[in-house]
Amino acid sequence: MNLFDTFSLVLFPYIAVAVFVIGLAYRYRKRGFTVTSLSSQFLEGKSLFWAVVPFHIGILVVLLGHLAAFLLPDVILAWNAAPLRLMILEGMALIFGLATLVGLAGLMYRRFTNERVRAVTTTMDVMLEFVLLAQVVLGVWIAVGYRWGSSWFASDLTPYLWSLVTFSPEVSAAAAMPIVVKLHILGAFLLLFLVPFTRLAHVFVAPLHYIVRPYQQVIWNWDRRKIRDPRSGTSVR
Amino acid sequence: MDVRSQISMVFHLDKCIGCHTCSVACKNIWTDRKGAEYMWWNNVETKPGTGYPGKWEDQDIYKGGWEEDGKGSIRLKGAGKPKSLTNIFHNPHMPTIDDYYEPFTYKYLDLIEAEAGDIQPTARPVSMITGEPMDIQMGPNWDDDLSGTPDHARKDPNLEGLSEAEQEAMFQLERMAFFYLPRICNHCLNAACVASCPSGAIYKRGEDGVVLINQDVCRGWRMCVTACPYKKSYYNWNTGKSEKCILCFPRLESGHAPACMHSCVGRIRYLGVILYDADKIEAAASAPESELVERQLDMLLDPFDPKVIAAAKANGVADSTIESAQKSPTYKFVKEWDLALPLHPEFRTLPMLFYVPPLLPVMASVTDAIDDERRQKIHEIGKKWSDDWIYDTSIEELFGTIDDARFPLEYLANLFSAGDVEAVKSRLQKLMAIRLHRRRETVGDIDEAAVDKALKNVGLTGRRANAIYYLTSLAKFDDRFVIPPAHREQAIEMLDGDVGAVKGETGFGFKRGTNKRGA
Numbered sequence: 021m022n023l024f025d026t027f028s029l030v031l032f033p034y035i036a037v038a039v040f041v042i043g044l045a046y047r048y049r050k051r052g053f054t055v056t057s058l059s060s061q062f063l064e065g066k067s068l069f070w071a072v073v074p075f076h077i078g079i080l081v082v083l084l085g086h087l088a089a090f091l092l093p094d095v096i097l098a099w100n101a102a103p104l105r106l107m108i109l110e111g112m113a114l115i116f117g118l119a120t121l122v123g124l125a126g127l128m129y130r131r132f133t134n135e136r137v138r139a140v141t142t143t144m145d146v147m148l149e150f151v152l153l154a155q156v157v158l159g160v161w162i163a164v165g166y167r168w169g170s171s172w173f174a175s176d177l178t179p180y181l182w183s184l185v186t187f188s189p190e191v192s193a194a195a196a197m198p199i200v201v202k203l204h205i206l207g208a209f210l211l212l213f214l215v216p217f218t219r220l221a222h223v224f225v226a227p228l229h230y231i232v233r234p235y236q237q238v239i240w241n242w243d244r245r246k247i248r249d250p251r252s253g254t255s256v257r
Numbered sequence: 258m259d260v261r262s263q264i265s266m267v268f269h270l271d272k273c274i275g276c277h278t279c280s281v282a283c284k285n286i287w288t289d290r291k292g293a294e295y296m297w298w299n300n301v302e303t304k305p306g307t308g309y310p311g312k313w314e315d316q317d318i319y320k321g322g323w324e325e326d327g328k329g330s331i332r333l334k335g336a337g338k339p340k341s342l343t344n345i346f347h348n349p350h351m352p353t354i355d356d357y358y359e360p361f362t363y364k365y366l367d368l369i370e371a372e373a374g375d376i377q378p379t380a381r382p383v384s385m386i387t388g389e390p391m392d393i394q395m396g397p398n399w400d401d402d403l404s405g406t407p408d409h410a411r412k413d414p415n416l417e418g419l420s421e422a423e424q425e426a427m428f429q430l431e432r433m434a435f436f437y438l439p440r441i442c443n444h445c446l447n448a449a450c451v452a453s454c455p456s457g458a459i460y461k462r463g464e465d466g467v468v469l470i471n472q473d474v475c476r477g478w479r480m481c482v483t484a485c486p487y488k489k490s491y492y493n494w495n496t497g498k499s500e501k502c503i504l505c506f507p508r509l510e511s512g513h514a515p516a517c518m519h520s521c522v523g524r525i526r527y528l529g530v531i532l533y534d535a536d537k538i539e540a541a542a543s544a545p546e547s548e549l550v551e552r553q554l555d556m557l558l559d560p561f562d563p564k565v566i567a568a569a570k571a572n573g574v575a576d577s578t579i580e581s582a583q584k585s586p587t588y589k590f591v592k593e594w595d596l597a598l599p600l601h602p603e604f605r606t607l608p609m610l611f612y613v614p615p616l617l618p619v620m621a622s623v624t625d626a627i628d629d630e631r632r633q634k635i636h637e638i639g640k641k642w643s644d645d646w647i648y649d650t651s652i653e654e655l656f657g658t659i660d661d662a663r664f665p666l667e668y669l670a671n672l673f674s675a676g677d678v679e680a681v682k683s684r685l686q687k688l689m690a691i692r693l694h695r696r697r698e699t700v701g702d703i704d705e706a707a708v709d710k711a712l713k714n715v716g717l718t719g720r721r722a723n724a725i726y727y728l729t730s731l732a733k734f735d736d737r738f739v740i741p742p743a744h745r746e747q748a749i750e751m752l753d754g755d756v757g758a759v760k761g762e763t764g765f766g767f768k769r770g771t772n773k774r775g776a
Contacts, residue, residue, distance in 0.1 A: 052473035056497035059477050063386065063494055065353045076346040135387045136354070140494060225476050227345075227455030231338055235452035236538075238261075240463035241748035244573025 025195045028206040033184055036209035043216025044224060057222040063136040071130060075123025081116040082159070085170070090181055093174035100171045109170050114163045121156045128153065148218045155207035162200055177205075259535040260558060260569040262578045262741070263446070263466030263609050264504065264528060266518070267590040267597050268439055269729060270615035271688070272525040275437035277301050277398065279517035279526075283441075286516050287503070292495025294360035294385045297397050298502035299517040301439045305413040305427065305668065306400040308438075310356040313488040314601065315414040320350040321486030322449050322604030323542065331543045331605055336453035336484040345455065350483045354494070358395035360385040386494070403435050410435075415671040423665045434618035434664045438672075439525070441517060442489040442502035443600065443608030444468045446533065446556075447542040450501070453484030458499075464578075464743065465530075466609065467504045475499055486604035510743035518738060527728075529585030529739040530578055531592070531609070532558040532569055542605045546675050549602040556607075557592045560585070581741035586728055587611065594725055596684050598673035614673055614681055616688040618664040687715045691729075694722045 048055055061068050089096050100106040128149050131137050162169055176193040183190035194205065215221055246252045283299040302308040316322055320335025333340070335350040344350075363380035371378030384391040400409030406428060416424055427433070444461075448468050451459045458474035459481060461467070470481070470490070477497040481490040490501045505515035513519065518526040533556045541552040558565045560582035569579055582588060590597045590613060597611035666678045666685075674680035690711040697708045712722060728736060 053496075053498070056475065056477040058497035059479055059492075060494070061347060061351055061479065062353055062482075062492045065347075065351060069347045069349075072346050135389060139387045222476060225456070227342070227457075227476065227478060229457065230341065230455040233457055236447065237451055237457060237460040238463045239460045240573070242464065242573070242744065244463070247573050247575065247744070247747065248570060 025191065025202070028202060028209075029180075029191045029194050030184070030189045032206065032213075033209045036213035040212045040215050044221060047216050047221060048225075055221050055225055056219075058140075058219045060131075060137045060140055063140065064130065064134050067126075067130055067134075071123045071126025073123070074119040075127055078116045078118075078120030078123055079156075082113065082120060085113055085116075086173070089170060089173045090178055093178040096170055096174040100168070100174075106168060106171070110163070110168060113170065114160070117156065117160045117163055121160055124149070124153055124156055144218050148214060148220065151207065151210060151214065155204065155211060158200055158204040158207060162204060166198065166201065258558075258565075258568045260532055260565060260572050260574060261463065261466065261535045262530050262532055262569070262574050262582065263444070264509065264741075265444075265466075265531045265585075265587045265591070265609040265611065266441070267527040267587045267611045267613065269525045269527070269590075269613040270436055270438070271613065271617050272523040272729075273301070273437040273439060273615075274523045275301055275303065275402070276522050278520050278522050279439055280397075282516040282520035283502075286505070288500075290493075290495075292493035293491070293500060295354060295357050295397075296491040296493075296500065298489070298491075298500075299439065299441045300397055301437050302398070303401050303403060303410075303435050304438045304672070305410040305416065305435065306403070307409045307412050307414075308400075308440075309358075309397045310352050310488050311395075312412065312414055314486075316486060316604070319352060319486070319488065320483055321488065322484070322601075322606055323447070324605075325543070329543065333449055333453055333484055334486075336449070336480040341453060341455050341478070341480045344480075345478055348479050348483055351479055351492075352482065352488065354386070355395075358397060358399070359391060359393075361391060361393055403433065415668055418671065418676065419665055419667050423667070427665065427668070436615040436618045438600075438612075439517075440487065440489070440600070441610065442468060442504070443487060443606065443610040444502075444504060446535075446538050446607035446609060447605065449484040449486060449604070449606050450481035450490045453480040454478070455480060459490075462506075463573075464748075465506075465509065465741070467506050467509070468501070469503055469506070470499055470501055472496075472498050472500075486601065486606065487608070509740055510745045512740055512742070514734075514738040514740065524732070524737065527586040527590060527732075527737050529587040530560075530582040530741050531585060531588050532560050532565060532574070532579070532582050534558055538607065542607055546603055547677060549605065550598060550674050550677065550680055553599060553602060553607055554592060554595075557588070559592075560588065575741070575744055577744070578741040581739050584739045586732070586737055586739060589724075589728065594687070594721070596687060596725070598680060598684065600673060601675075602673075603675040612673060613688070614669050614684055616685050616692075619666070619669070619685060683715070687717060687725075690715045690717055691722045691725055694719060695726050698723075 061072075096109075099109060131141055131145070131149065166172075176197075180191060180194040194202070197205075211220065215224070279299045280297055280301055284297065287298060288294070288296045297309065300309050308314065312318060313321075316334060322334055323331040324334045326332045336344075361382045362385055363382055365380050368378050368380050381390050382393050383389060399405065403410050411424070411428065416427075419427075444466055445468065446461075446466070448459070448461060450470075451461060451468060454470075454475075455478045456474055456476045458471045458476070460469060460471070462469065475498040477492070477499070479492055479499065481499050481501075482488075482492050484490075485501075490499050492499050505513070505517075508515055508519075514528060518528055537552075537556045541549075541556050544552040560566070560579060566579055570576070587597075591611045597613045599608045599611055602608070666681055667676070669681045669685075670676050670678045690708075693703055693708045693711050694717075697703045697705065712719065717725075
């Protein structure tokens with residue numbers, strides 16, 4: 021195992037996860053004002069649709085696919101046992117991967133050509149877009165060039181990832197992967213590393229709790245019971 | 258009975274002179290920041306006109322407010338749980354900056370620093386977003402005083418339901434009339450912005466009903482911009498957060514009137530507490546369109562009723578707030594005197610800002626003096642002004658002018674009563690009767706019996722008419738703004754314990770500076 025492998029497959033993943041957890045918790049609690057999607061739809065809403073929707077849907081499906089292979093490798097392998105089902109899974113993955121790529125390219129084109137959007141673009145935005153682009157290109161490349169990734173991810177990389185989780189790194193399988201795959205792993209942890217410092221934080225405040233909350237919200241500054249209680253030192257009558 | 262208190266507002270439209278002082282006062286305090294330049298938490302529109310953002314009242318375009326769901330209840334028109342979550346990447350009904358206007362400034366320095374030459378230097382307009390030179394297309398009050406009528410006034414969504422002839426009559430040069438409509442956030446009881454916020458960042462304060470957006474919780478999902486039918490929730494393109502009128506709560510909490518109200522030149526604005534029954538919100542908001550106004554007014558409670566007082570106390574409303582409710586000018590205008598109406602009740606948000614509809618553009622009907630028959634109806638006073646056209650402001654036929662209005666009542670009804678002409682008419686008749694009564698008292702040239710009949714017809718006594726006259730025309734600062742003590746110090750002690758820790762934290766702004774965008 022060379023230095024690059026040690027860094028990218030063991031050291032950096034731990035650094036990235038630590039920075040991600042501590043950084044995001046700090047930002048959420050102490051700098052909540054900066055946690056936002058930073059949508060630019062208000063400045064340009066028409067062409068955005070054709071880029072932002074394929075990008076988000078694409079990357080969500082692909083992300084969930086990776087998560088499924090990590091959490092439920094046996095299910096994925098069982099599904100892939102029949103060639104037709106394998107083809108369907110891989111085909112879907114590629115389609116959504118390409119949607120992500122096309123969407124991202126569109127988003128980048130819009131960001132660099134629209135004057136108004138450029139006015140709200142930060143260095144971090146640009147950097148993040150290029151890291152994402154590299155990551156998505158690598159992903160599509162792997163999907164096309166190194167077939168049946170869903171199977172070899174579940175059988176070879178999932179044990180590697182779990183070995184990281186249990187603090188007993190076992191990298192031989194990952195180290196034997198082609199360089200493209202290694203870069204894709206490095207890119208994944210780099211993105212995780214970047215979450216606390218970029219707009220990516222908005223992924224982790226996705227408003228799923230909206231589904232269960234009542235529509236109207238009333239918040240009282242004072243305690244309604246105590247405020248009229250003469251025994252309470254702070255009652256106002 | 259779930260009694261809550263709401264700080265509500267009344268705008269007396271006959272008194273508005275359209276000077277925009279309120280807008281400027283608000284802008285100077287709250288929205289003079291990067292990303293907020295285009296926002297006018299308070300703006301003044303000329304009606305008829307398309308307003309700001311353009312045609313904001315047309316919910317076929319903007320999809321704001323609530324609509325009946327056909328099952329006896331209501332749902333958000335353009336947002337809500339399923340729509341907000343599926344449209345979260347791209348909100349198809351969200352207005353963009355061009356629907357408002359691109360904020361601009363001028364390169365003033367060019368005037369000073371230009372080289373000496375034969376041609377006068379000019380200050381070119383530049384965009385406040387990109388900093389690049391631009392052609393100004395639109396401003397927040399581009400249609401002021403009916404300017405650009407073909408593009409603006411004639412496209413007013415409130416003209417719906419008016420016949421072709423009525424519309425034409427409104428825009429004849431000789432008959433043209435308009436009035437001003439100052440608008441701020443309505444601090445609704447059934448707020449669509451609150452309901453639409455996926456993050457749960459928007460809430461109504463229990464103590465005074467002010468609707469606020471928690472800037473630390475807002476994630477910029479932008480649904481409130483769509484959901485608010487009044488378009489009073491604005492997206493700050495720099496911070497990526499939505500902002501709205503906060504009713505100057507830091508001023509309220511220290512006993513001051515909101516800046517827009519304090520600065521009002523025409524003294525058209527009133528502010529005071531109204532107690533209401535929160536149990537009735539849902540039913541009132543879901544009522545059939547023809548009952549909306551009535552059901553909303555029905556929710557407002559009499560602050561002198563011992564049962565209401567007891568229920569309010571049990572619900573944590575302070576005595577000082579109940580006292581304020583008893584002195585409230587808004588309660589008088591809205592409930593006791595039945596003079597004010599909500600703006601666009603058909604949006605079903607139960608807005609708590611009420612308008613006294615304007616009598617002047619309605620009654621100032623111009624009559625062709627050559628028409629003898631109509632001339633006979635005109636009062637002696639009116640005849641003295643006679644040229645070829647007469648402003649008929651005092652007429653023997655007491656309510657003749659209102660029915661014969663040059664400004665169609667249907668138009669006012671579309672604005673203030675979901676199309677119910679009678680609701681507008683009864684209020685205008687009251688205003689007219691008070692005018693006649695005061696004319697009898699001060700000038701004494703009107704027939705006593707006729708005035709008495711006019712007052713009786715609208716259910717007013719001379720004494721009450723005088724009280725309305727007082728609050729309308731003579732009221733002092735403390736009559737117009739009855740602000741309940743906020744008891745903020747107790748609230749902070751109760752919830753946080755450490756009073757010193759929150760010193761200087763109240764208000765709208767950023768403890769960490771505004772120039773940072775995201776991380």
